Each structure stands twice: as structure tokens, then as C-alpha cells.
Amino acid sequence: MNKQFAPDDHDVSVVLCGQAGQGIQTVERILIRLLKLAGFNVFATKEYMSRVRGGSNSTEIRVSSQSVSAFVDRMDILIPFHKGALDHVRKRISPQTLILGDEEIIPDDFQTSANRFIPVPFAKIASELGGKIFVNIAAAGVVTGMFQVDQSLIGNFIKEFFAEKSEEVVQKNIKAIQRGWEIGGEFLDSQKSGLESWKKKDISEQILLNGAEAVGLGALAGGCSFLSSYPMSPSTGVMVFLSQQMEDFDLIVEQAEDEISAINMALGASYSGARAMVTTSGGGFALMTEGVSLAGMTETPVVIHIAQRPGPATGLPTRTEQADLELALYSGHGEFPRIIFAPGRLEDAFFLTQKAFHLADKYQIPVFILTDQYFMDSYSNLPELDASAAKVEKFIVKTKKGYRRYELTEEGISPRGIPGFGQGFVGVDSDEHDLEAHITENLDLRKKMVEKRLKKLESIKKDIVPPELVGSHDYRILLIGWGSTYGVISEALEKLGREDTAFLHFKQVYPLHEKTRNYLEKAERAIIIENNATSQFARLIKLYTGADIEARILKYNGLAFSVEEVMARFKEIIG
Amino acid sequence: MDTHIYDMGDMDIAWCPGCGNYSILKMVKLALAELDIKPHELVLVSGIGQAAKIPHYFRTNFFNGLHGRAIPPATAIKAVNPGLTVIAESGDGDMYGEGGNHFIHAIRRNPDITNIVHNNMVYGLTKGQASPTSQLGFRTPVQVRGVFLEPLNPISLAIALDASFVARAYSGDIEQSKEMIKEAISHKGFALVDVFHPCVSFNKVNTHSWFKEHIYYLDDSHDPLNRLSAFQKATEKDRLPLGIFYRNPGKPTFEENVRLYKQDKTPLSLRKTERKEKLMNLIKSKK
Numbered sequence A: 001m002n003k004q005f006a007p008d009d010h011d012v013s014v015v016l017c018g019q020a021g022q023g024i025q026t027v028e029r030i031l032i033r034l035l036k037l038a039g040f041n042v043f044a045t046k047e048y049m050s051r052v053r054g055g056s057n058s059t060e061i062r063v064s065s066q067s068v069s070a071f072v073d074r075m076d077i078l079i080p081f082h083k084g085a086l087d088h089v090r091k092r093i094s095p096q097t098l099i100l101g102d103e104e105i106i107p108d109d110f111q112t113s114a115n116r117f118i119p120v121p122f123a124k125i126a127s128e129l130g131g132k133i134f135v136n137i138a139a140a141g142v143v144t145g146m147f148q149v150d151q152s153l154i155g156n157f158i159k160e161f162f163a164e165k166s167e168e169v170v171q172k173n174i175k176a177i178q179r180g181w182e183i184g185g186e187f188l189d190s191q192k193s194g195l196e197s198w199k200k201k202d203i204s205e206q207i208l209l210n211g212a213e214a215v216g217l218g219a220l221a222g223g224c225s226f227l228s229s230y231p232m233s234p235s236t237g238v239m240v241f242l243s244q245q246m247e248d249f250d251l252i253v254e255q256a257e258d259e260i261s262a263i264n265m266a267l268g269a270s271y272s273g274a275r276a277m278v279t280t281s282g283g284g285f286a287l288m289t290e291g292v293s294l295a296g297m298t299e300t301p302v303v304i305h306i307a308q309r310p311g312p313a314t315g316l317p318t319r320t321e322q323a324d325l326e327l328a329l330y331s332g333h334g335e336f337p338r339i340i341f342a343p344g345r346l347e348d349a350f351f352l353t354q355k356a357f358h359l360a361d362k363y364q365i366p367v368f369i370l371t372d373q374y375f376m377d378s379y380s381n382l383p384e385l386d387a388s389a390a391k392v393e394k395f396i397v398k399t400k401k402g403y404r405r406y407e408l409t410e411e412g413i414s415p416r417g418i419p420g421f422g423q424g425f426v427g428v429d430s431d432e433h434d435l436e437a438h439i440t441e442n443l444d445l446r447k448k449m450v451e452k453r454l455k456k457l458e459s460i461k462k463d464i465v466p467p468e469l470v471g472s473h474d475y476r477i478l479l480i481g482w483g484s485t486y487g488v489i490s491e492a493l494e495k496l497g498r499e500d501t502a503f504l505h506f507k508q509v510y511p512l513h514e515k516t517r518n519y520l521e522k523a524e525r526a527i528i529i530e531n532n533a534t535s536q537f538a539r540l541i542k543l544y545t546g547a548d549i550e551a552r553i554l555k556y557n558g559l560a561f562s563v564e565e566v567m568a569r570f571k572e573i574i575g
Numbered sequence B: 001m002d003t004h005i006y007d008m009g010d011m012d013i014a015w016c017p018g019c020g021n022y023s024i025l026k027m028v029k030l031a032l033a034e035l036d037i038k039p040h041e042l043v044l045v046s047g048i049g050q051a052a053k054i055p056h057y058f059r060t061n062f063f064n065g066l067h068g069r070a071i072p073p074a075t076a077i078k079a080v081n082p083g084l085t086v087i088a089e090s091g092d093g094d095m096y097g098e099g100g101n102h103f104i105h106a107i108r109r110n111p112d113i114t115n116i117v118h119n120n121m122v123y124g125l126t127k128g129q130a131s132p133t134s135q136l137g138f139r140t141p142v143q144v145r146g147v148f149l150e151p152l153n154p155i156s157l158a159i160a161l162d163a164s165f166v167a168r169a170y171s172g173d174i175e176q177s178k179e180m181i182k183e184a185i186s187h188k189g190f191a192l193v194d195v196f197h198p199c200v201s202f203n204k205v206n207t208h209s210w211f212k213e214h215i216y217y218l219d220d221s222h223d224p225l226n227r228l229s230a231f232q233k234a235t236e237k238d239r240l241p242l243g244i245f246y247r248n249p250g251k252p253t254f255e256e257n258v259r260l261y262k263q264d265k266t267p268l269s270l271r272k273t274e275r276k277e278k279l280m281n282l283i284k285s286k287k
Helices: A024-037 A122-129 A132-146 A151-161 A167-187 A211-221 A236-243 A259-271 A282-298 A325-330 A346-363 A373-377 A443-463 A483-496 A516-522 A536-545 A563-574 B020-034 B051-057 B071-080 B092-098 B100-109 B154-160 B174-186 B208-214 B227-234 B276-284
Strands: A011-020 A041-047 A054-064 A077-080 A098-101 A116-119 A207-210 A226-229 A252-255 A276-280 A302-308 A339-341 A366-372 A379-382 A427-429 A468-471 A477-482 A501-506 A508-510 A525-530 A551-554 B042-046 B061-064 B085-091 B114-119 B165-170 B191-196 B215-217 B240-247
Touching: A011 A024, A011 A132, A024 A041, A024 A054, A024 A132, A024 A151, A024 A207, A024 A379, A041 A373, A077 A132, A122 A132, A122 A167, A132 A167, A151 A167, A207 A211, A211 A236, A211 A302, A211 A346, A211 A366, A211 A373, A211 B276, A226 A236, A226 A259, A226 B071, A236 A252, A236 A276, A236 A302, A236 A373, A252 B071, A259 A276, A259 A282, A259 A302, A259 B071, A259 B100, A276 A282, A282 A302, A282 A325, A282 A366, A282 A427, A302 A325, A302 A346, A302 A373, A325 A339, A325 A366, A325 A508, A325 A536, A339 A346, A346 A366, A346 A379, A346 A443, A366 A373, A366 A483, A373 A483, A468 A483, A477 A483, A477 A516, A477 A536, A483 A501, A483 A525, A483 A563, A508 A536, A516 A536, A525 A536, A525 A563, A551 A563, B020 B051, B020 B085, B020 B114, B020 B174, B020 B191, B042 B051, B042 B071, B051 B061, B051 B085, B051 B114, B061 B071, B071 B085, B071 B100, B085 B092, B092 B100, B092 B114, B092 B154, B100 B154, B114 B174, B154 B165, B154 B191, B154 B227, B154 B240, B165 B174, B174 B191, B174 B240, B208 B215, B227 B240
Parallel strands: A011 A077, A077 A098, A098 A116, A226 A252, A226 A276, A276 A302, A302 A366, A339 A366, A427 B061, A477 A501, A477 A525, A525 A551, B042 B061, B042 B085, B085 B114, B114 B191, B165 B191, B215 B240
Antiparallel strands: A011 A054, A041 A054, A041 A379, A207 A379, A339 A508, A468 A501, B165 B240
8 A cells, every 4th residue: 555645744734525415514523623632733614615415615624733724725635525526626736635535536637647646445435334425434534544543532532423323323434434544544654754743632622613603602702692693604603603502591593584684683682681793794784784874873782793705796605705894894874983803813703702792882883793704614723712701791771760871971972771670761763863862853962963973983992902913023014914814824924934024914904903004104015915806905094094005915706815825926026 | 550651741743733643642552551561661662654753752661763673673672671561663664565574574473562553554754655555546646547556464464474463453443442452462472453544644545534434343253263264354355344353372472482581580681691601611612
């Protein structure tokens, strides 16, 4: 047998490619957990078509000795599950890519000496065990064998993973993964690999999350007690996650009849005293925008999670893009304050979502979390999140007789009562209103109310999350990014290895931190990197700081940036 | 309880003199007072339109939201605090036109709220266009050749969806309408009361005298537990029945289905938010 697998650069990228319905996601879930339990750092991300069966989807799993959280084009190991797989990832196949799979599904042009193809009879193994269904579990076995994951760890894990299945099914799966393990072990050239040194005990103790779970956990930490939404890729993961926590937390999750209902329910819940949230994507959010305006007018706290996908209209439902920043920024007619967060790391998603609930309540405004498909669907291991600071500060007051919801105050923030708590009456109105929330056409009062609402922006400034500078403080070239590109740009920066270049990441994209201008002034050259076609964030920076960022690395084909791509395009600009 | 407890005192009311809305305001206050519902424990939720201004003439808690969107916040307000009496009240355009989808799905969701719809078969605030309940042939500055859309029948629609409580009242009869509203508020589950009323400014067809000629009350021979006969009554067109068409008292409510209040009646809004330990366990489970 060929001892062809000899990883020596501490980072292996494994790509699984198959049709929807072939169970690649199951392989992904099994592999990342097992590899993490074995002590490897893992990162997984997927790209998939908007269909339930067929097509061609791929999942990349990076296995590393270091913490990784970025997509790479490079494929060290490719496991195709169907005939079209190699064509689907053709551009990414290099002479170094080790292709493992059934001979029948590998086109002839890849079965030559120019490629490193090792036939593995997955179909045969599976049929011996009782059916095609075991192909993917056998493939998972091959990978665990190549990385020498401890067999007892695998057995226990599979038992737990298939806990709801019959003993017979569990045993067959264990057999399938073991067969795969033995085959995979044969490929490993343990003489040349330093795999053992990659594994770390503390990594196996870490947690493993994707973006949807990180946002969901942040919501729970922020005191979320009500979520109403309408399913829409790629935002639904947050709704699914929170639905599963309803038994353990005081939490209502309701699937509304449409997004209009969803946000209006959330506002009703918030008015009634809940901490409310919606999760949606661009098209669904477009339907919510009148509700955003209602939140602005009634000063009702609400957290809005938008997982972006490419538009306009239905666009590419299962792909990624960062093109709804301006939609979030300008959503809702009229003028009122808001905050927009854009987490870059899983930790950010947890802490910023928590913070979003806090600030929404503190300032009685809508607060946005902008993520995207890439962020939602990507997994990494990370140290256990610190929930000890998850104290939910209450801003609701018990009302007294004569209470007025829109009392004019110095900061523009009126003490917020809720109905049924205290002796006062709590009214809110979408019309311009007086202090008691009754309709008014007193235009002097109208002016005061506009100023009251906008005044909150002054106080909000104290709570702006500053951008994070990655790399040298003594930079000449500054890369700028926001949201989900954090991992990719950070790794590209590290690999570029330039002392004169740093990366400024924005986790809060509106309002901008006052230091933004200083960071930009210090740079001789700034390059913005955005997953959209018109560089919306550069426009926002220009608007609020006056700074022009002419060099742009943009991507809008529906896929996330890869590390290699950012590096190559940086070199095109800088040389 | 005296209805004055709900009064705002002297104020400028935006309704036209002679509008049926005044009578509906009065009957709702009467019903609430007779049921002894305290203004602090009541929330009126409305949308946009002339009828939707009703919370502004009421001393209580209120959520005057967006056009067509009274029902979603009303549903959530009740779910977060089931101790509150929640009434979603607005006009026919607001509830059946702009908010039609919410009306349909609220019946399915069955929150324990009362839905009072001021049905004058015309748009008032936008000055006289057809509403979803305008009758065939009704001419307006927009529907210049007369309405050709089949009028929406909220009663038969609600019964078709197996609604929890369905009634129709008339603003010209405060006494009987008040009784229906009392029944609706006391009913556990989504309760619709469609209230016919004339629009003195924009509906010159469906006037007080027209209503008097075209309405009659369901009598004791009608069994509101019989869905088929309720549906049959609902489809009558020549003369329009008033009264409680249908009751389906066994349906679980939305608040019951969310299961938060089985053991603990404390409203969600006032529960202790301490969830650190559970959260830490949940995080650990992601290892």
C-alpha cells in the first residue's frame, strides 16, 4: 500500500464532495468532533446548492496543530462521493491533492500518474455492511485512520452519536468506521509525519461551534426570551438552535406566518417585557423594514440578526455575501438611531449578540447582528465561552401613577415601563406622539421628539466597540475588513509575513468608532476587502470619516474569500 | 365597575360626528367595566385607520402599531404576559386587507385574545376607497365602475378555519353587541367580533337604515357548537345574521402550547433572568 500521506506543515485540508442527500454533513459533524476530541484544531466550512437532493456540494475540514478559522483553496485530501465531484472542485485540484475514492466515480483523466489517486472501494465496503448508507461513515473512518484517532474514542463517540438508533445500526456504523480506519492508517507514513505532536490535550477539552450556535448562545446569554422568525437560509440555524433550548430556558420561539408578522410579534413581546429577537436573511429582512421603523418610533428594543446571502431578490439562497450592510444601515423610513455589529470570530458572535440585547434595552433601539452564510455554517474549536459575565441588567421600571412612556430626559432615554407592572399606563404609538404616546400634530412637540430619539446617538458613542488591529502597530499598509472575513484576512496577513502591513477588523460597523480616522490616517495605503461588488463599507467609512479607500479587493460570486486569494490579490496591488 | 375609569376626559376625537365608532367605543368600555377588567391589566392593540385610533380615546395600556399589524404584537403581548387582557381592535381594511395573513394565521395559532373589527365596508382615513368587505358594485373614486371583487366574508372564513369564537355585532345595538363582546373577552382562545357600522362620510350605501333592513339576530334555534350550521348561517347574503355563530371551546391556546406557564404562572417579563448555570452546561455540551 502507498504510504502517501505524510503531513509535515502542520495543517491539512480535507475536502469531501458529494450530492445533497449523500450525508456529507453527517461525515462533517462526525469528523470535526472526533478530530477535536483527539486533540487536533479543526475548522470546517461548506458550500452547497439550494436543493435537497443531487447537485454537488463540498465541505472543507482543516486539521491543524494551530488554531485555524479560515477557508483555503488548497486541498490536501479530496474524497469524492459521486461522479460529478471532481469536476465541481476541478480548479482546486493540484498535483499534491491526494484523491481517495471509488475508481468508478473518478474520471479517467484523474487516474493518471500526474495525480495522486488512491482507489478506495467505499461502495464495496458499504454493500458488505448492508448498504450505500455506510459509504460516508467508512470515509469518515479513512480520515480518522490517516490522523490516527484513538479507536476507543471512536467507538464511544459513534455510540453516542447514534444513540437514538438501534444497537444493530450502531454496531454496523462502528464496523464501517473501523474498516475505513484500517484503510486510512495504511496511507499514513508515520515515519515522515509529526502528527502526534499536533495533538494537544487542552484542545480536546475545547468546545466546537458554528456561527449559528455562537449567535444563539449569545442570545441566551443576553437574556433573549422571545424569538419570532420565518425560516430563510442561511439564518434558520439560529432559530433551530434556540428552538431546541425552549425546554431548558424561559424562552418562546415561534415560527411566524411571514417576516412582517415576525418582527411585529417581536416588538409586541418586547413591549410586554421580553427580550426579543428575529433572525432572517436579506429578502426576509426587506419585509421587516417597516417594523424596524416602528421600533425606531416606539423606542422598542429589538435584536435583528441578518445572515446575509447574495441578492438581489432570491439571489443565491445558500451562498454567501456581505451586501446587506447598507440595507441594514438605511432600513426603515424616517430617522432614528441604531447599532450594527458584524462578528468576525465565534467569540465575537457570542459576546456581541449578548451585548446587542443589552444595548437594545439600554437605549431602546434596534440593534443588528450582521453575519452571512459562510459565518453561519463554519465550525471551529475554541476555548469554553465565559458565561460568568452573562448578567442580564434590567432596564424595565415599575410604573407609578401618572407614568408617561416618552418622558423627555436629558439623554433622550425615557424610563421604560411595561403593561401590568406598576400603577401607570404604558402606551406606544407608530404615529408621532406626545409624552403619553397619544397621537399629536403639535409640530413643536414633533421637533422635540425627533431630537429626543436622535440624542441617544450621543450616549451610544460610549458603547462603540473599537476596531481590532491585527499585526504590526507600526504599519504602512492597512487591510480593512468587517464581519466574517476576520479569519481569512488574519491568516493571509500572517502568511504574507510583512512587517509593514496590518489588518483592521471592524466588529461594529455602525456607528463607527472615533479611532477609525486615526487608524486610516496612519496608513500610507489602505486596502479594503469585502465580500460584495460595490464596497459598501468603504462608502460608509468615507461618509463618516472622509477617508477614501481606493484599493479594493472585492468578491461577489457567492463564495467566501480564501486565504490564497486574499494573498494573491494583495500582491497584485502591492507587488 | 364604572366605565368612566376608561375615559380620557375632555379631548379632541378624530371621528366624524355620527360615526359608528363612538358606539363601538362605548360598548367595549361597557363590556370591560361589566367584566371588571382593570385598565392596568388591559392592553389595546391597533393598527392604522380611523377605527385604529380607538386606543387614544381609552385610558389603558396600548400598542398602536403599523397598518395591518395589530394581531402579531397582540399575540406576543399575551404570550409574554398571559395575565393581561389583550384586545386587537381595528377596521376592516386593517384587519382583513393589509393584515389578512395575520388574521388567518392567528386563528390557527389561537392566542387568547379578542379581535374586534370595525366593519364599515369602506376605507375612511384614505377617503372612501373600497375595503375588502365592500359590496359588489360599490362605486368609489377608485373603483369607478363599482367593486367587482367578491367581498371577503370574515365570518365564514373564520369558521372555515375552525376558529375558536366567531360573532357579528352591529354598532346600532349597543346592548346586544356589548353582550357579545363580553362573551368574546371571557372566551378562552382567539375570539372574533366583526362589528357592522355605518360610515357617515364615505359609505352612502350601507347606512343605518340599510343595516336595519338587512340584519337579524340568530335565535335560540342556532347551536353555536354546530360548525356546519354556523357556516351555513355565515354564508347568508340577503339578510345578514348577527350573534354568536360559532364556538369551539376545546382548542388549546397559543399560551398553553408554548408550555411556559404550566407550572409557573409568572409572566415571562417578570421571571428571574438567572440562567448562568444552564448556559454554562449548554456551552460545555458543545465539547
